[in-house]
Amino acid sequence: MLDEGRSDAEILDFMEQSHYVSKEKALLGIDIAKRERDLLRDIHYEGGYSLYIGIPFCPTTCLYCSFTSYPIAAFRRQVDAYVDAVIKEMDYVAENFRDKVLDTVYIGGGTPTTLEPEQLDRLITALKSKFDFSTVKEFTVEAGRADSITREKLEVLYRHQVSRISVNPQTMKQETLDIIGRKASVEQVLTAYQLAREVGFDNINMDLILGLPGELEADVQRTIEKIVELAPDSLTVHSLAIKRASRLNQWIQENGVSMLHNTDETMKIAAAGAEKLGMKPYYLYRQKNMSGNFENTGYARPGKYGLYNILIMEEKQTIVALGAGSITKRVFPDGRIERCDNVKDVGLYIEKIDEMIERKKELFAE
Ligand code: SF4
Incomplete structure (x- = not known):
């Protein structure tokens, strides 16, 4: 309008x-x-695209997770082959999108920083050698789980000029982290954030979830106070979404839905914290089955906005996605959207990488 x-x-x-x-x-x-x-004024809608790379491994699986994510410990032996397969997919994209402008790059998952430093280095070295990064406005890597972050990994990311990272507490209440099986302690979040600053990152996002099991307004208030002290550059405030595929559903049956509490007040507490940090809201979306029927809002300081986050929600630009469980989206000039997905299973993805590339070839055939 x-x-x-x-x-x-x-x-x-x-x-x-x-x-x-x-x-x-x-x-x-x-x-x-x-x-x-x-x-989005300078985004190339017709002649450009963004690139997503999914790393589907995490230290453990969070209670509410509905993403493609596998515990890294059980998959260590497959990670090198996984990186090889992603690089093969990269080859196809680099070759076929040579005449298009690459606007943003996002490595997500899962938790990309579950890769060993050498694996991260190999992946990003390949990425940067195959694509023209001179047009890239934003290069994000999710370092979401603090229990996967080390100085060495952060240094690899920094050396490759990753411009934006995410260190996600979700809550600063240890008891809640224990309930949701997010084995990154509050202490680890503080250490990882400090490390990232020391290494030199000047654009750090933090994700929070409101409505987590057992949390009340006072808990959200305490979390926000700690976040304000840390002063990240952006803050993404999610309302807990109860997805069919998550273990949270089971948990609710055992513990009762009354343990989930999200109110207008908690949304306001988070918004006030963002405002205190000099942030403005810059993207917003809703999902089905969100606790309290609220929304997710991204806040950032001026100049620290996450462009990819807006692009993925607005669906106005083609996003080519690599890795197991990722979905590529082709946006046509008339606004029509077509998609193709990669299989979620890691072993199958590695085995059928040529078929994944074929699917993309079909999607992008003239
Ligand atoms: S860190 Fe994210 S992707 Fe990994 S298990 Fe937790 S919610 Fe899922």
Whole structure:
């Protein structure tokens, strides 16, 4: 509606009357949409693309996880072959997207920093030797789980000029971390964050989840106070989503849904913390089955916005995705979207890498 030249008042009226959105949330939406439009001004929609690489291993599996993620300890012997397969997929993309502009690169998962430093180095060295990074506006690597982070790994990322990393506490309450099986302690989060600053990272995101089992407003308040002390560059505030594929469903059956508590108040506590850190909201999305029926909001300091995060939600740019369980999305000039996915199973992905490449060839055939 902004692009159509509609006024804020018209948009507000439409959101309130047709979608029953509260005034507060509609205004937040308008504010974010304007910021997004500004941030995406230089993105190459037609002649460009973004690249995603999925590393589907984690130290342990979190209770609420619905991503493609396998415990690294059981897969150590397959990781080298996995990196080889990703590099093979990379070869196809580098060759076939040579005349396109690469805007953003995101290595996620899973937890990419479960790779050993040499494996991380091999993966990123290949990536940087095959693609033209002179146009890349943002290069993110998720170092999400603090129990996977070491100085050596951070140094590899920094040496390869990774511009943005994520160190994700989710909560600063140790008891909750124990319940959700996220074996990264609060202490480890603090150490990893400090290490990342020491190594030189100046764009660190932190993810939080509101509505985690047993947490009340006072817990969120304490978490936010600790986050404000640390002063990351961006903060992504999620509302707990109860996914069918997660172990959380089972947990709810055993412990009761009344243990999950997310309110307008907790959302406001998080928003106030972000504001204290000089951050502005810059992307927002909703998922099905979110605790409290709220939304996820990304906040960042000016200049530290995560472009890839907006692109993946807005679905206006082609995103080529490599790795097990990843989904490639081709956006056509008329806005039509077609997708192809890679198999989730690590062994199958390695074995069938040529078929994964074939799927991409079909998707991108003229
Ligand atoms: S760190 Fe993320 S991807 Fe890994 S198990 Fe936890 S929620 Fe899943």
